[in-house]
Amino acid sequence: FLGYLATVKGDLSNITAPPFLLAPRSVTEMPVACAERQDLFIAPAHEENPEVRALLVLKSFLCSLKRQGYYSSTETSHMSRSTSSLTSGETSSSQGGNDDGCEDDDDNDGATLLFVEQVSHHPPATACFTYNKRHGMSSEGYVAQETSFSATSGVRVSQVGSVIIRDANHNESHLMTLPTMLLKGLLTGRPYPELDGCCYISSSSGYLATVGFSGTNSFGMGKKNSFSATLRNIREDPEDKTKPAYEISGQWTGRMTIKDGRTGKVVEEFDVDDMPLSQAQVAPLEKQSPWESRRAWHDVIEGIRLGNMERIARRKEAIETAQRKMREAERSAGIEWPRMFFHNK
DSSP, X not given: XXXXXXXXXXXXXXXXXOGGGOOSSOGGGGGGHHHHSHHHHHGGGGOOOHHHHHHHHHHHHHHHHHHHHOSSSSTTXXXXXXXXXXXXXXXXXXXOOOGGGOTTOTTOTTSEEEEEEEEETTTTEEEEEEEETTTTEEEEEEEEEEEEEETTTEEXXXXXXXXXXXXXXXXXXXXXXXXXXXXXXXXXXXXXXEEEEEEEEEXXXXXXXXXXXXXXXXTXXXXXXXXXXXXXXXXXXXXXXXXXXXXXXXXXXXEEEEEETTTOOEEEEEEGGGSOOOOOBOOOGGGSOTTBHHHHTHHHHXXXXXXXXXXXXXXXXXXXXXXXXXXXXXXXXXXXXXXXXXOOO
């Protein structure tokens, strides 16, 4: 398989991965990590200082990365790839528990709701929307993936897209770009996710967060899943002549340290696994639409959990064959698959 990847030119996004690289969830379930820590997601709504609000948005983003990169809380369980190439029209919806334990809240406005949909197959593009009515916090965005392979960097997934986080209480928005994802360790048989490059969070209040990612290189130097970030007011200091308001460093899979950039004093130090986590609530399988990720890929996911390679390959091939036929029918009829949650402006 690796030898084959090395011969492919261009985008690998629609290449079918072998069963041993698959994880028991779809890519459409990855955005749920941004809302699982509901306390962090809604925290900016209750902060009066715009500088601290920008910091809280940055902290929420950093604390979501591990759950996006690994499909369990342990680093030994790798989300090396989704269950497959995504299916056209595939959706995923879930909600976080109501805050304050308000399970009997009729309009459910304390819950954080998440809607995700595969809006394009080639190139693969996913759109998502997260919303908490009670606290006036929401986020919406999209990402298209371009995948390549090299012997030195492994599988490289460039994420083309952005996310806008909105805070209605303060009429504030935060525009976020996305890092490049790497799947390293393939040649040693121990694949693990890594992030690369820089991403930015630009706040309408004038603050800019810059996050740089690094990890171990081909010579074994460096520390896995490392990052460093700064937060500064670019309106007051457009040429970066003064020290940043905050500096954050550590590992997005482990400990992080937040320092006051002007004094060097440690503001907070924590492990990402110690941050409160509320598991997303998903409808029972029998009540899900056939297009919902967990129902669509149920047999494949069960095969992965059981380690049944024959079952995985058989069911996965059946789904992907049906997808190819559906796209051929669309082209022949000159129609486009209608989206459920999103539409082109």
